[in-house]
Amino acid sequence: MNDFAERLIAWQRSHGRHDLPWQGGHDPYRIWLSEIMLQQTQVDTVIPYYARFLARFPDVASLAAAPVEDVMALWSGLGYYARARNLHRAARDIVDTHGGCFPGSAAEIAALPGIGRSTAAAIAAFAYGERAAILDGNVKRVLCRIFGVEGFPGDKAVENRLWALAESLLPASETGRYIQAQMDLGATLCTRGKPACGRCPFADDCVARRENRIGELPTPRPKKAVPRRSARYAVILRRDAVLLERRPPAGIWGGLLALPEIPAGIDDAGAWARTHFGLECAEASPLAPLTHTFTHFVLDMQPVLLRAGAASPPAAADDGALCWLPLPALGEAALPAPVRKILDVLAAPDLFAQ
Numbered sequence: 001m002n003d004f005a006e007r008l009i010a011w012q013r014s015h016g017r018h019d020l021p022w023q024g025g026h027d028p029y030r031i032w033l034s035e036i037m038l039q040q041t042q043v044d045t046v047i048p049y050y051a052r053f054l055a056r057f058p059d060v061a062s063l064a065a066a067p068v069e070d071v072m073a074l075w076s077g078l079g080y081y082a083r084a085r086n087l088h089r090a091a092r093d094i095v096d097t098h099g100g101c102f103p104g105s106a107a108e109i110a111a112l113p114g115i116g117r118s119t120a121a122a123i124a125a126f127a128y129g130e131r132a133a134i135l136d137g138n139v140k141r142v143l144c145r146i147f148g149v150e151g152f153p154g155d156k157a158v159e160n161r162l163w164a165l166a167e168s169l170l171p172a173s174e175t176g177r178y179i180q181a182q183m184d185l186g187a188t189l190c191t192r193g194k195p196a197c198g199r200c201p202f203a204d205d206c207v208a209r210r211e212n213r214i215g216e217l218p219t220p221r222p223k224k225a226v227p228r229r230s231a232r233y234a235v236i237l238r239r240d241a242v243l244l245e246r247r248p249p250a251g252i253w254g255g256l257l258a259l260p261e262i263p264a265g266i267d268d269a270g271a272w273a274r275t276h277f278g279l280e281c282a283e284a285s286p287l288a289p290l291t292h293t294f295t296h297f298v299l300d301m302q303p304v305l306l307r308a309g310a311a312s313p314p315a316a317a318d319d320g321a322l323c324w325l326p327l328p329a330l331g332e333a334a335l336p337a338p339v340r341k342i343l344d345v346l347a348a349p350d351l352f353a354q
């Protein structure tokens with residue numbers, strides 16, 4: 001198909017998206033932020049986060065100067081928190097090693113933390129008009145369907161074939177619009193579930209449509225069982241505050257405030273709280289369980305409510321790793337979504353009346 005890019009660009013002009021908040025400018029910082037937020041996340045979800053983030057951190061310098069806790073708090077609820085940590089690290093790299101100027105090519109951008117080849121290409125194309133191919137999940141799906149590419153796109157060999165195809169299709173000019181067109185086609189027409197083939201500019205050429213194989217292309221990931229684990233979490237209340245601990249920077253919920261996990265094999269949660277935190281707690285009572293799905297496993301969470309008596313020593317006071325978070329500050333705290341869900345349920349006034 002010799003005119004792939006031409007047709008796609010023409011389609012974008014009349015049917016693509018033109019008024020998203022991050023469109024219309026060439027500021028690499030804003031483009032970078034939007035590209036990172038849009039990874040694994042729907043546009044509608046991203047828009048309010050993007051606005052709040054930019055209001056607080058309007059440029060690389062302000063982001064680099066901020067404590068990471070502030071960045072995590074603004075990201076709270078958006079998920080995939082490594083994105084926020086890497087954003088902050090990359091901002092500091094830009095200040096430290098690029099004199100505060102955003103790198104000027106896809107290759108240099110790809111060297112920053114948390115920015116892969118495809119995202120770097122998109123930023124360089126939108127900001128500088130660089131001619132570089134992208135290959136995100138949407139583009140993989142579209143290419144697999146139109147050109148009938150077989151094999152799971154996560155496999156290295158298949159991915160390499162797709163990169164070569166994506167590069168061979170690049171237009172000589174208008175790379176920014178072409179990349180936007182690829183994103184728009186994947187997000188609005190050639191969707192995962194029910195693609196709108198009737199409105200697609202490639203309806204007559206698309207292998208998946210012609211051979212009635214839309215459900216088979218792209219080839220799904222080979223199935224393997226998703227591991228499941230369960231854990232109990234202590235919801236320790238003392239007056240109007242809940243005890244939270246900051247997670248280590250790496251691993252799940254890295255850098256966020258979370259409920260302390262009660263180690264496996266502990267029967268008496270009250271005795272554990274006494275030994276572990278020096279708190280005298282009234283009898284523990286289980287709260288409604290919650291299941292949370294991560295990328296690689298499913299976590300069954302059993303929260304356990306413990307009330308620290310007023311006479312409890314103020315052990316576990318704010319020391320960096322542990323803190324008593326006043327309940328009115330819950331809204332602004334950097335909490336993972338399932339922890340917020342547990343605490344929101346608890347926010348009934350009668351529970352905190354003591």
Ligand code: SF4
Pocket residue numbers: 142145146189190191195196197198200201202203204206207208209214
């Ligand atoms: S014809 Fe249908 S399946 Fe093929 S690219 Fe267009 S929307 Fe996707």
